[in-house]
Amino acid sequence: MRKMIRAMIVDDDPASRIILAKYLGVDNMVSVVGSVSNAREAMELFEQLLPDVIFLDINMPEEDGIQFASKLREMNALVPIVFTTAYRDYAAEALNLKPLDYLVKPFGIDQVFEVLSKIQANLNEHERVGRKLWGELIDNKLKLKTPRGFIFVEHKNILFFRVFGTVNEVHFTNGTSERISYTLKTLNEEIEHLNFLKINRSVIINLSFLDRVDIKTENCFLRVNTEEHKFSFSRDLLRYFQNLETIRLG
16 A cells, blocks of 8 residues: 655646646545745644645745755755656756756656655655664564663554653653653654654654544544643644544554
8 A cells, every 4th residue: 555645746836836736636645735835834734744745946036945854954854856847958956966856947748647656655665664674564563772771672663752842752641751862853754654643843743542532622642542742743643633534543
């Protein structure tokens, strides 16, 4: 079964964003989680949602696509980038950023589908390597580095990850916790495909234990037996929670 591709579109031309979103929507395995007109908004959305791929216009005012992509690479963000451009002669700077592909405007749905095939193949390879590196191939367990060594745990026994200042912790369904040696960003990139979701700058939750969402207070609640945990979530995740009705949880 193919993984749902979470795409973000960055283009200062509203018509271009609409057309691309329409083409992407034809494939029911693609969800456009964000569509913005400038690099500033794109960076905020990227840090909150961490999409699987970014369709990025090269020619934008203020900060162009190459500058934005360079910032992502400086952050060690390995998200695949598909540059969209009206020019067939790509800038050397763009080639150095190692994009997954290019879409030359005006492009058609066939060109978009070709790019989607590459994106899906890239995601499958990333997931395969991720499973090997994180130990999921050993009895379906994750290998997590701690200050003292490693722990091996089934992801179904993880309730949430949380950052307290400089301390990163994993909390288990049995009420215990362990310090781990990963940033929240690194964790999110590696385990998102395992039904985890980064809901704010400090917490990643296991969606299998999501019990309810309070839209007014922007809080979500995890439940394990009779124990309940409350966390605030980013407003940009509201639509994500509204669409969870199509996902089988638990």
